[in-house]
Amino acid sequence: MTWLDVAPDSPFGVANLPYGVFSVGDAAPRVGVRIGDRVLDLATALNDRVFAAPALNPFMAQGPAAWASTRDRITELLVDERHRGVVEPALTPLADARLHLPFEVGDYVDFYASEHHASNVGRMFRPNSDPLTPNWKHLPIGYHGRSGTILPSGTPITRPNGQRKAPDDAAPTFGPSRRLDIEAEVGFVVGAGSPLGSPVPVGEFAQHVFGVCLVNDWSSRDLQAWEYVPLGPFLGKSFGTSVSPWIVPLAALEHARVAPPPRDPEPLPYLADDGDWGLDLAIEVRLNGHLVSRPPFREMYWTPAQMLAHMTVNGASTRTGDLYASGTVSGPEPDQRGSLIELSWGGKEPFALPDGTTRGFLEDGDEVAISATAPGPNGARIGFGEVTGRIEPAAG
């Protein structure tokens, strides 16, 4: 318990302590930790210039021992009231803070690790084949995305223009995407990199990954469908990918760890589980304020530890600030699907909103908010906050 005025059931209590980058007025952005509805300025409270940076990268690069000792020091400040004199001058109400992209992104990789999502999309995109490709249960499929268009939560998303061609069209046409979608995902931020030629085993996940955020991988389904064979998604994704402002450290997720679902067939030895890195995150997707889906992250077939092991098994290096995302999180139930293309089954079964309108895909002006919580100690919840974005009309 903290001596600060934070509700005992706050998802941002001392069991959480997520990191972000904030600024107040015209001051330079710096690193803070969220406690309740306030931000603790770490450069001031800990008297450490590594937190005076406009990104978490310098701190993350210090590695897991520094992450642990910093978390201990912050916890002590917040639970022992004798530190009131140090803490109070370093607190800013969240309402007065502007939140920034919390880290400088190295490489961005997007996985495809939900069996339910991959099966649903496979049925729609490749109706004459098995929904899962033959490789799907042998390796966590992933691809590189555009790191330069990773955007802080709240950045408006302009509907992209591009080529699209319906199966019946004789030739592609150019114009605004007609099938603009979301993908509710969970992102993993590499804090301590790994050199070229040094694969990261499944068991060393927590020595490299600093924390977890939420990702909305905005997707243009019509651009994607026309371009993606044979080299994968490109412009259908690269116009923007939004991330939540708070990076929840792995240490805050000890109570969220669960065994992943059983895998059949058994994966190759380099992908064998080592520690339970399934995570029981309860995600909620809201469209214009209305809850439209509750994707359960614990259903994911591949864990983030397996994703990192796979991504590096060929000797590829990782860097501080690399982001990899899970792919769309979808559960087995219809109201657990993490994309509109699944919720509306390719637009053929539009779903109703309480205002009487229906949606197949996103309309201009639509606002999407993805949030999540996870189990914490003693029945508390660990909050991720939310990643939001509003659709602006396409450029003329």
Next chain:
Amino acid sequence: MTWLDVAPDSPFGVANLPYGVFSVGDAAPRVGVRIGDRVLDLATALNDRVFAAPALNPFMAQGPAAWASTRDRITELLVDERHRGVVEPALTPLADARLHLPFEVGDYVDFYASEHHASNVGRMFRPNSDPLTPNWKHLPIGYHGRSGTILPSGTPITRPNGQRKAPDDAAPTFGPSRRLDIEAEVGFVVGAGSPLGSPVPVGEFAQHVFGVCLVNDWSSRDLQAWEYVPLGPFLGKSFGTSVSPWIVPLAALEHARVAPPPRDPEPLPYLADDGDWGLDLAIEVRLNGHLVSRPPFREMYWTPAQMLAHMTVNGASTRTGDLYASGTVSGPEPDQRGSLIELSWGGKEPFALPDGTTRGFLEDGDEVAISATAPGPNGARIGFGEVTGRIEPAAG
């Protein structure tokens, strides 16, 4: 003509002046320009600290007017002997210089712009379909690669481990790639970025792209074949991509500009040609010193100006240091193919080397060097130097 002792037919005369990053002994890396077989230290010669950086990025970010005036100033130093006193102390023999990665890489995109290459690979990878996918002649197909594993020329390439599954195998196995390959490509370096929501028209290519280098996109064909459906290449490429040390500025390639091949069907208006940005680069691929291919870049179906226009038409931003590569350059003739999978037709028709050995794919110890020249003024050639790499055995 320069007053320096440089052969009149040197591919590194004053008509070229490519930029790189070099160091001597333990001194910090800094920006230099190659003249003949020497490097001119620009921070010293021009008395400008922007060149004291270990990457071209700060200079490139200054934009096309600065690129032009800097080239004028360097040219003047080298053609007017009155500057001998300034120039000579700033020269280092190339043999004494260590060359580094010339720029800090933002995003890396790899295109697939050779019709001959795409047709050859299509025939091998998808024997029961048309060699070109239906989208191929409508848009320059591309995908994002791993920027953290862009390597300076000469970095040893360790044979990657990974999953591979031959069509007849019941299940994938794990181990060293058996079909390790090269891809001879040309890379384009973005100097002046473009903001989110601002597509770069074909006609504005030269306002954004700073220069051109050579790329070897090392490829593991067995890893790639098993993983790439449906989201594209990942571990089959991400273990390493080598780039040449010298960035040839666009201004040095005025005499290399040619009309691209005729396009049929006519591309959509945003991809219409505006200025001839086909480039007459003559590439040579050497394996253990033996010339094995001469890919002609002028045969490429899509120009780099079209690639940039496509990459940004959805509103995606670009940043200083972004690299995009052409994809394998292959010409219509068998000895113009830019990858071993084409030269050996999937390994089925191994080709002979003068030492009596044959190759389907790369063997441990093989060394690959890709070089290129382009037409310059008055019959001179513009040299790109080379990108090299030697295969090390897989990790045990």
